[in-house]
Amino acid sequence: MGDFLQVLGEYDIAGAYWFNVKLAFFSGIFSLVLGTILALMRISPLPSLQWAGATYVNLVRNIPLTVVMMFAAFALWPQLGVTFSENLDQNFFWLAVWALSVYTASFVCESIRSGVNTVPVGQAEAARAIGLSFLPAARLVILPQAFRGSIAPLGNTFIALIKNTTVASAISVADISLVMKYMVDQHGNYVIPIFLTVAAGFVIIVIPVGLVVTLLSQRLAVAR
Amino acid sequence: MSDDTGAPRTDDGAGIPKPSSEPLVVLSDVNKYFGELHVLQDINLTVHRGEVVVVIGPSGSGKSTLCRAINRLEPINGGTITLDGQPLPAEGKALARLRADVGMVFQSFNLFAHKTILENVTLGPVKVKRVKSTEAKKQAMELLERVGVANQADKLPAQLSGGQQQRVAIARALAMRPKVILFDEPTSALDPEMVQEVLDVMVGLAKEGMTMVVVTHEMGFARKAADRVVFMSDGQIVEEAEPETFFDNPQSNRAKDFLGKILTH
Numbered sequence: 001m002g003d004f005l006q007v008l009g010e011y012d013i014a015g016a017y018w019f020n021v022k023l024a025f026f027s028g029i030f031s032l033v034l035g036t037i038l039a040l041m042r043i044s045p046l047p048s049l050q051w052a053g054a055t056y057v058n059l060v061r062n063i064p065l066t067v068v069m070m071f072a073a074f075a076l077w078p079q080l081g082v083t084f085s086e087n088l089d090q091n092f093f094w095l096a097v098w099a100l101s102v103y104t105a106s107f108v109c110e111s112i113r114s115g116v117n118t119v120p121v122g123q124a125e126a127a128r129a130i131g132l133s134f135l136p137a138a139r140l141v142i143l144p145q146a147f148r149g150s151i152a153p154l155g156n157t158f159i160a161l162i163k164n165t166t167v168a169s170a171i172s173v174a175d176i177s178l179v180m181k182y183m184v185d186q187h188g189n190y191v192i193p194i195f196l197t198v199a200a201g202f203v204i205i206v207i208p209v210g211l212v213v214t215l216l217s218q219r220l221a222v223a224r
Numbered sequence: 225m226s227d228d229t230g231a232p233r234t235d236d237g238a239g240i241p242k243p244s245s246e247p248l249v250v251l252s253d254v255n256k257y258f259g260e261l262h263v264l265q266d267i268n269l270t271v272h273r274g275e276v277v278v279v280i281g282p283s284g285s286g287k288s289t290l291c292r293a294i295n296r297l298e299p300i301n302g303g304t305i306t307l308d309g310q311p312l313p314a315e316g317k318a319l320a321r322l323r324a325d326v327g328m329v330f331q332s333f334n335l336f337a338h339k340t341i342l343e344n345v346t347l348g349p350v351k352v353k354r355v356k357s358t359e360a361k362k363q364a365m366e367l368l369e370r371v372g373v374a375n376q377a378d379k380l381p382a383q384l385s386g387g388q389q390q391r392v393a394i395a396r397a398l399a400m401r402p403k404v405i406l407f408d409e410p411t412s413a414l415d416p417e418m419v420q421e422v423l424d425v426m427v428g429l430a431k432e433g434m435t436m437v438v439v440t441h442e443m444g445f446a447r448k449a450a451d452r453v454v455f456m457s458d459g460q461i462v463e464e465a466e467p468e469t470f471f472d473n474p475q476s477n478r479a480k481d482f483l484g485k486i487l488t489h
């Protein structure tokens with residue numbers, strides 16, 4: 001046991017988890033913004049926007065995350081010239097954030113849309129009837145209620161996002177799963193404790209998120 | 225809150241001012257389909273400023289659709305609707321502006337569930353008419369006072385009774401200072417003991433000269449407050465008359481049949 005702790009000490013475990021947390025944090029924010037915009041497009045009165053939103057969701061949702069991640073690293077940056085930072089590590093970090101955000105946004109969109117479905121149509125009609133046009137009606141009346149109705153699916157989406165951050169190791173972002181791979185390569189006799197340690201770390205990160213989600217969905221439920 | 229047009233108004237004894245002869249809402253040859261279903265068939269209807277029109281008719285005859293067409297919650301397939309001489313705009317900002325001039329009170333109240341009673345009433349004035357928040361609150365409190373729910377201002381809609389919610393909904397519509405208010409069966413989702421409190425508010429509005437289109441089967445209200453009853457059946461306006469004439473002496477068989485049914489209930 002003491003030997004295993006010594007092995008762990010050779011690696012910057014906390015620093016590696018910190019990468020996953022940062023990836024989840026930034027991707028969470030960007031995917032929430034992008035997903036909300038997509039949801040607005042899908043519920044908008046303009047057929048062209050509806051179509052664009054639906055196409056995005058149906059396309060991106062059905063591509064494996066690894067493929068999106070590879071696209072970011074091997075096409076978006078070198079081929080299409082999208083550069084987020086001159087620092088190579090930083091650049092890969094933000095490419096990973098891009099991939100995670102683009103991918104997660106499609107799930108956020110659908111979570112919010114399921115929340116929109118919990119808002120009675122009468123709410124939108126009353127908003128229109130007092131003279132609010134689409135965007136103000138969405139911002140002031142529909143989305144505040146829809147978000148509350150979509151906390152549970154959004155929570156699931158963000159928990160999936162936290163775990164999905166490990167896919168960033170595919171483009172050599174030094175996250176915990178990459179560190180885990182090095183550890184397994186170098187200390188094959190400790191494979192099982194290594195796996196258990198990494199898994200436990202995720203459980204510790206994710207459980208509070210789940211608790212907060214449950215609390216919020218109880219607190220913020222809209223009384224009708 | 226009266227629309228002061230300068231048009232002469234005489235009192236008819238019941239306290240309800242006579243409407244002016246100035247057309248406010250004009251529907252000409254309006255047609256509306258839901259797929260194959262011809263829900264509004266060549267509807268011609270003029271509502272004058274200050275007039276109270278009660279729309280009555282069997283379920284599915286198109287009363288709600290008529291109401292909703294007037295503020296374009298339902299687009300129409302043919303004909304024209306004008307408000308104060310202006311045709312209804314098709315989309316966008318202009319339509320939103322027009323809707324601000326047409327109040328609507330729904331059967332199911334539709335108060336904004338996440339906002340307090342006060343916020344429900346101030347939202348439109350502040351966000352649509354850009355009234356200053358303090359001013360909007362003051363006006364909202366006056367309106368809530370008038371409909372008798374000022375003491376509930378900080379509660380959420382779900383904490384109020386149906387009758388209270390509907391009175392708030394009327395205050396919310398009034399806060400926009402609309403030219404006309406549409407009521408779609410405002411009392412039919414209410415427990416019987418709450419119907420009168422809402423009807424009282426509506427009679428009050430009628431007395432003040434508000435232009436109103438009211439879908440309702442409350443004959444007491446129609447007799448007391450309506451200038452005209454419009455009877456709809458199968459998407460058509462079958463009969464139009466003053467309340468006494470219509471209820472005591474209906475002309476068409478469809479109206480006789482319908483009145484027979486609601487009177488024996």
Ligand SMILES: Nc1ncnc2c1ncn2[C@@H]1O[C@H](COP(=O)(O)OP(=O)(O)OP(=O)(O)O)[C@@H](O)[C@H]1O
Pocket residue numbers: 258261263281282283284285286287288289290
């Ligand atoms: N959105 C819709 N899509 C399809 N058909 C509809 C829609 N709304 C209403 N209808 C149909 O149009 C007809 C007229 O409906 P409307 O609601 O205007 O009737 P109504 O006179 O208000 O009836 P009620 O007294 O039951 O409220 C009905 O046959 C109804 O089923």
Ligand SMILES: [Mg+2]
Pocket residue numbers: 287288289408409
């Ligand atoms: Mg109806």
